[in-house]
Amino acid sequence: MKDFLDILNRKHMDFKVTPDLFMDIIHESPDITLPAQTAQELREYKSRLTLEKTDKPAVIVGMGTCGLANGAQGVYDTFKEELEKRGIEAELISTGCVGYCAEEVIVDIKLPGYPRLSYARVTPKDVSNLIETTLINHEPVRDKVLGVYHEKSEKRWENLPVINNIPFFKIQQKVVLENCGIIDPENIDQYIVRGGYKGLSRVLKNMSPEDVIEDMLKAGLRGRGGGGFKTGMKWKFARQSEGDKKYLICNADEGDPGAFMDRAILEGDPHRVVEGMVIAAYAIGASEGYIYCRAEYPLAIRRLRKTLADAEKYGLLGDNILNSGFSFKLKIKEGAGAFVCGEETALINSIEGNRGMPRPRPPYPTTEGLWGKPTVINNVETFANVPVIIRRGADWYASIGTATSKGTKIFALSGKVKNVGLVEVPMGTTLRQIVFDVGGGIPDGRRFKAVQIGGPSGGALPESVIDTAIDYENLKEIGAMMGSGGLVVMDETTCMVDLAKYFMTFIMSESCGKCIPCREGTKRLYETLERLTRSYKNENDPEEALLRFQGMVYLERLAKVITTTSLCGLGQTAANPVLSTLHYFRDEYEAHLYERKCPAGVCKELLTYKIDTDKCTGCTLCATKCPVDAIVGERKKAHYIISDKCTRCGQCMMNCNFNAIYVE
């Protein structure tokens, strides 16, 4: 297939396309006049890329990890097969994630002259109907339609919702995610045609490194990985540090359980990250860089490899980028599975081939980082913000958001919420808006209880504080943190003690073990919570009951010491889930401690299983399934559970066909 390089490198052209002009030509700088034929060809190619003017229909399948998990590959294959079988000429394109995970698999169809039409929850069974109705008969399959894109076009789809008006998208503002789910992430031209690498071209031609840093400061961009440190400041420190060599690292070791923003960007728009990195490298004077990506993201890694190769081919990466004299080499490092490597000094140790254990700071990486050289580490989302700041201006960017937190933030919304997905909203949006407007509220008629923000480092926030406008400072004030952006919604069936225990399990198993407060302290915190949720029957030591109380008495003291003395961010925030749940849901802790009950009905050992004698038919299934023979009763007569024998395994309830078993 032809690409920009082919078109602009044609031999018969009487006009020399030097690398520094390359981007200007594509982005149609007014200073350059192209030979008419080339200009024409270029324009046609570009409209084909944007699907603005097409002569044949295009089918675009969302194939990010969540799409694939929902069966996108099958949908794609069926389309391919069916189109071939019917002899229909159509372009079949795979794209990244548009963010609406709950509605996957999402398939867009673009007919010549029509605006792009988006279908939701497509299965291989639907494919034949979609081809028949839409591709052949130009009619929408109404019950599958998600919405229509707002585009200029000759023809219109009548009586269909516009995609930006449906609740999930309405208050979202796609800045970083503008291309995700729209373009083919493996096609560099599709990124370029939508303004990609324009920022880089401008930086290399017209801006000094100091200008770039100044722009970042003016835009107010802050690190999206957790702490919210000013990106411009970090770059400035590294710029000012002396060193014969400097490094730039992209932290793509997204490990927060319940967060997948970075993955979506890497899978859906990888060139954006690379462009941001090259700009950053220029600003700090780095000649080498790494993208440190979780090995659990194979698709992202595969796409990144192609992205780097394509960018190099286009002269946008490597030696003498766009003929500017600036060189930057970028490599991919696969993480080997350690959450703590999200901490920047641990990440550095890991790249150097060591155990991923953090180092004391100072010295900060900006003065002494990778192999002792000045190093800047930013995360994926931070880098993805950079090109658009250059392209649309720092002032424009700074106009979005709140006084201290600028721009947008991407959240991974999941848990007990109707519209699970990836959400990009301006800073200052409230949690309520995200959960109820974008997320559509709680399913199954249940009540909202809390939303966990910031993953294992963050906190669980109850309804009383969810009208807070999201920004770095506000979240800290209410006992949470921005973290990387996981938002997990919980309803009344979630036990907050269990949730805290879940996070402690995670932190405990991910603690690197280097410093004592984190290694030993998180274990003791976990055990305290474990004792709260353990039935006295399963305690083999008579001391245990005393320890349960003792643990609670010392809990806050221990949490404080872990927070103030731990070596790295992981330990310093390790106690947050416990402290925030204790703060907002103390009554639930007390119910576990004093009444030995789990109000949410989650902590199994504290439950009592009972059989509703009215509903029980005496089918004996539960009795045969019970592993400890705790259920007795005669055939065809109501059964009973011997509570002392019952181990609360739940097998009976799971297997009962008459909903006759309940818990108290």
Next chain:
Amino acid sequence: MNITINNIEVWANPGETVLEVAEREGIRIPTLCYLKGFSPTGSCRMCMVEVEDQGRLVPSCAFPVYDGMKVKTNSPEVRRARKTIIELLLANHPQDCLVCIRNGNCDLQSLAAEYGVRSYRYVGQRRKGKLDLASPAIERDPEKCILCGRCVRVCHEMQNVGAIDLINRGFNSTVAPAMDRSLNTVACVYCGQCIVHCPVGALREKSDQKRVWEAINNTDKLVVAQIAPAVRVAIGEEFGLQPGEIVTGKIVAALRRMGVDTVFDTNFAADLTIMEEANELIERITLQKTLPMITSCSPGWVKYLEHFYPDLMDHLSTCKSPHEMEGAMIKSYYARKMGINPEKIFVVSVMPCIAKKFEAQRPELGKEFQDVDAVITTRELARMIRVAGLDFSRLPDEGFDDPLGESTGAGAIFGVAGGVMEAALRTAHYMMTGKDMPVIDFSPIRGLQGVKESTVEINGIKLKIAAVSGLKNIDVLLKDIQAGKSEYHFIEVMACPNGCINGGGQPLPSTPEKIQKRTEAIYKIDKGLPKRCSHHNQSIQKLYQEFLEKPGSHTAHDLLHTHYIRRNRY
């Protein structure tokens, strides 16, 4: 610049850490993972202090000072943090202090006492670990380990051995050899520096006290003890004496009171070693055999070479180490002279060294019987003296038995790094020129640096020499030898930094100040002796006349020289 510590203004250098400044000002900040001379890891969090304007506590070992800094080393928050950390360590500790080898000399125990820990506040699961008792020299008890990482760092960064490392992660972390093997199946050289740096009882020597008591109690056995040069300047520390106090006579008295039959001096054998080694050096130079020759009296070093540079084994002097020579002479010359069946002799070496325990078991060191039957460390002897109920400081000074008890200053300085070299030069000079050196003290190879080198001219031959201590320092020289680029004739290597006075078997803890004092004491012994060259030792002369004929003779080779064994790196 000026900083304030606990409201008192003090002066500080840029680049210094808070801990360094506090130490200079006499303000004690407790540490567990801190290792002087190494870059800080900041892992134990014991040395946390409060610094104004820093959100949380900072580790003083890693935190650099800045002008106008306000530090508090003793605020309520700091005290509570430290106490909690101690309590957390105790929660994951066997809590068997009463039966622990470090009872009374344990950093964790004394910190718990200092910070007033009065109960086990946190209770829960403890880390399980495999007790490793398989090696002949070092025992590991991972359950006592507090994961400060000091042993790992000295093993890798100071000794370049890397026998142990941190394995697993988080709560399951532990320090162990690769694949969690036993120490005796990996390339551990048994230098014992890990023990010296362990703040608790997780690492200890394999004790031979019981075997020695048994031999003493066995009326059939003639127990002959010998004490190494470095023991006499260190053991006093165990009994509250000043570091560097010379207590040779008291050790002899103690051993006799414990029931040892005969007490000889390893310094005698050091003189003997010099006779053989100087002779070997001259032979290698004149007959143009393999050079440089490298000393072989440090068994940790010998094992290191066997594991990591087996291709260079020819460079090692074939001389046995002094206590092995002493043992060999006791069981041959002395036994014959006294008409004792050597089978009935039990030779005990009192050594500053852990690796000697392994060395004594090497099958090639001994003919019908092992040259040495048991090796106890300085620390073990101190324990035995205590259990024997002796008030060490009030013991009289007694002399060694004859004839293997006489020694010169040359033998004495074997205890410090550079000493073997200096002693050998004194005798080599005599052997080559027939005259003693005009100035006996040879300062270029004295001092506490890891590598010391010099050139001496004897009889027109320019001898290029080096004395190296701490195994990490030897690598460059060995690589040069491998590449055929080495210009040295003679190299002394001691596995432990600063030599035997800082050996793995010496009293704990071993601080730089103590090492300095012990070193000074060794040179004081040398200086104070009427004879300072091995060849002047009359008992040595007599030994050659009556038994060995001359250095390098057939009998000497048979009894005083050895060979080496190729070992695996993994």
Next chain:
Amino acid sequence: MNNQSIFEAYPRNDASLLIPLLQNIQTEFGYLPEDQLEKVAEHIGIPLSRVYGVATFYNQFRLKPLGKYVIRVCRGTACHVKGSLDILRILESELGIKAGETTKDFMFSIETVACIGACSIAPVIVINDEYFGGLTPKSIQKLIKKFKDKG
């Protein structure tokens, strides 16, 4: 790829290549055999203890061979609040092994992962490369039976 060529792709004595080399060996062998670790130590020029220390630090590395079916149970927050612990417990009792272990017949291994990012279909497990989402205690039992029957 034979063993020799794995090592050839990595220059000697470069410690930063330790993790990539181990990853490559694991891809090749399915786990990290002891003799390979020794070769790695020799090739990279670091002590074996350090290689072992790194291999036991990261979740990705296995020192024992895995089963034919590797079941990865997502333990992300979204999966947790939707009951993934129950799913894990059932898997463990059905297969008679704990997370991190492999059945004696080398048919199944169970692993847990922090988050695989398929929160929309929580609770989710991945068997080899195939995703199974929206699981319930009942459906997981059926699913495992299917794989057991398939052999």
